[in-house]
Amino acid sequence: MKLKIRELKKHPEKHLGQDVTVNGWVRSVRDQKSFSFIDLNDGSTLSGLQVLLKADRPGYSELLPKLQIGASLSVKGKLVQSPGEKQAIEVDADEIKVIGLSDAESYPLQKKRHSFEYLRTIAHLRPRTNTIGAVARMSSSLAFATHHFFQSRGFLNIHTPIITASDCEGAGELFRVTTLDVEKPPRTKEGEVDFSKDFFEKPAFLTVSGQLNAEIYAMACSDVYTFGPTFRAENSNTTRHLAEFWMIEPEMAFATLEDDMELAESYLRHVIQYVLEHNEEDIDFFDKLISPGLKERLLGVVHSSFERVTYSDAIILLENVDRKWEFPVKWGIDLQTEHERYLTEEHFKKPVILINYPKEIKAFYMRLNEDGKTVAAMDVLVPGIGEIIGGSQREERMEVLEEKILKAGLHKEDYWWYLELRKWGSCPHAGFGCGFERLVRFTTGMENIRDCIPFPRTPGNALF
Numbered sequence: 001m002k003l004k005i006r007e008l009k010k011h012p013e014k015h016l017g018q019d020v021t022v023n024g025w026v027r028s029v030r031d032q033k034s035f036s037f038i039d040l041n042d043g044s045t046l047s048g049l050q051v052l053l054k055a056d057r058p059g060y061s062e063l064l065p066k067l068q069i070g071a072s073l074s075v076k077g078k079l080v081q082s083p084g085e086k087q088a089i090e091v092d093a094d095e096i097k098v099i100g101l102s103d104a105e106s107y108p109l110q111k112k113r114h115s116f117e118y119l120r121t122i123a124h125l126r127p128r129t130n131t132i133g134a135v136a137r138m139s140s141s142l143a144f145a146t147h148h149f150f151q152s153r154g155f156l157n158i159h160t161p162i163i164t165a166s167d168c169e170g171a172g173e174l175f176r177v178t179t180l181d182v183e184k185p186p187r188t189k190e191g192e193v194d195f196s197k198d199f200f201e202k203p204a205f206l207t208v209s210g211q212l213n214a215e216i217y218a219m220a221c222s223d224v225y226t227f228g229p230t231f232r233a234e235n236s237n238t239t240r241h242l243a244e245f246w247m248i249e250p251e252m253a254f255a256t257l258e259d260d261m262e263l264a265e266s267y268l269r270h271v272i273q274y275v276l277e278h279n280e281e282d283i284d285f286f287d288k289l290i291s292p293g294l295k296e297r298l299l300g301v302v303h304s305s306f307e308r309v310t311y312s313d314a315i316i317l318l319e320n321v322d323r324k325w326e327f328p329v330k331w332g333i334d335l336q337t338e339h340e341r342y343l344t345e346e347h348f349k350k351p352v353i354l355i356n357y358p359k360e361i362k363a364f365y366m367r368l369n370e371d372g373k374t375v376a377a378m379d380v381l382v383p384g385i386g387e388i389i390g391g392s393q394r395e396e397r398m399e400v401l402e403e404k405i406l407k408a409g410l411h412k413e414d415y416w417w418y419l420e421l422r423k424w425g426s427c428p429h430a431g432f433g434c435g436f437e438r439l440v441r442f443t444t445g446m447e448n449i450r451d452c453i454p455f456p457r458t459p460g461n462a463l464f
């Protein structure tokens, strides 16, 4: 029977003494006199499977030189208890087929630790490393747990468009989508590029967020979520920014900021609990080799209630800290990572939800509070990352929204459908966006977000 290594390790009792077939790639070969040990890995687990190949097997001497690091094999043999201390089981091979040869000397992955910078240059091979393989398994579990969480709460999954004509965040960080000839675009009489001749007969872009479209479905199906790629042409060369990243965006009708906070907190707890249960080996690996204390941090999130603080209180708190900030603190500033991380890592030592930000620093769609100065926004900050979730209660009042669009320098006509939702059956509603790769980074403890997505896109880099 063809089996994954994960299955053999999880339920050895089911397969012990039986013939199994396992396919995978050679991680290393230890060549003894009367037998060889092959460390075979198929990516389903961190630790591979030990394959025992006895020297008295027919064809041994022809096979041995082909067993090189990186080669792909199909191994048939009996699953037995291993006498070695490092592993519980091994396969006593009857037959080994070399499916794809590899030349150990030129193979870019050697049996040593390579730098993550180097691994990014060989993104076609890096998932074969322990770390990036573990990141892939964690990501898969987090995505599954995300769908599970929302589906079990009755949220509908909506696919919102990737190509859009509106700038949700109003920050102008859009990638343009066009089929016009960039060298010789058609021009209007005034000499401007004539987008009426473009594919969509108007300017079009890659979306920065699925929120506005998700709101449409929330105003019909009550609770919905979208989980898809988003794009930002911001020139941020940091360890927490990508130009292409995935976002989980729930949107709830008949809901307030309070409901939004409850949802965000429950969501993070659920997905973290899920990986703690299902990716134990990977998390132990990250805890030991990548980010000591990781497991404790994750357990902390599962077991602590998040601190809730208003932006204004956070500013007072930060102003009273005896420290020279790179970005000076005063009411009205957009909080920087140094401030966010101080609050969650040093002051509260747990996740923090900051609410009620000044309206000037937040997007036009956020609901204006009674004080006329702040909006019903929330940012969830976690240790080691800073902002992981950004959300808000949405402005459901037509006149207030119209004014906010105007003040943001946007055009009412571009948002006509968004405004019309406030015309018929408007209601309080709220939602948030969670950056998927930031979640991966938080749960793995990986230093750089570029190692938390299979193929990172950042300024100047769209390899692979």
Ligand code: 4AD
Binding pocket: 168, 169, 208, 209, 210, 211, 232, 240, 241, 242, 243, 245, 247, 249, 250, 387, 388, 389, 390, 391, 392, 431, 432, 433, 434, 435, 436, 437, 438
């Ligand atoms: O705070 P943001 O910009 O919020 C929105 O886009 C809202 N429309 C979401 C909503 O309410 N439906 O982005 C949400 C999250 C951030 O908290 C962060 O985790 C992640 O998306 N994010 C990024 N992740 C990686 N690279 C980037 N450049 C990111 N920008 C935002």
Ligand code: MG
Binding pocket: 379, 387, 389, 390
């Ligand atoms: Mg934000």
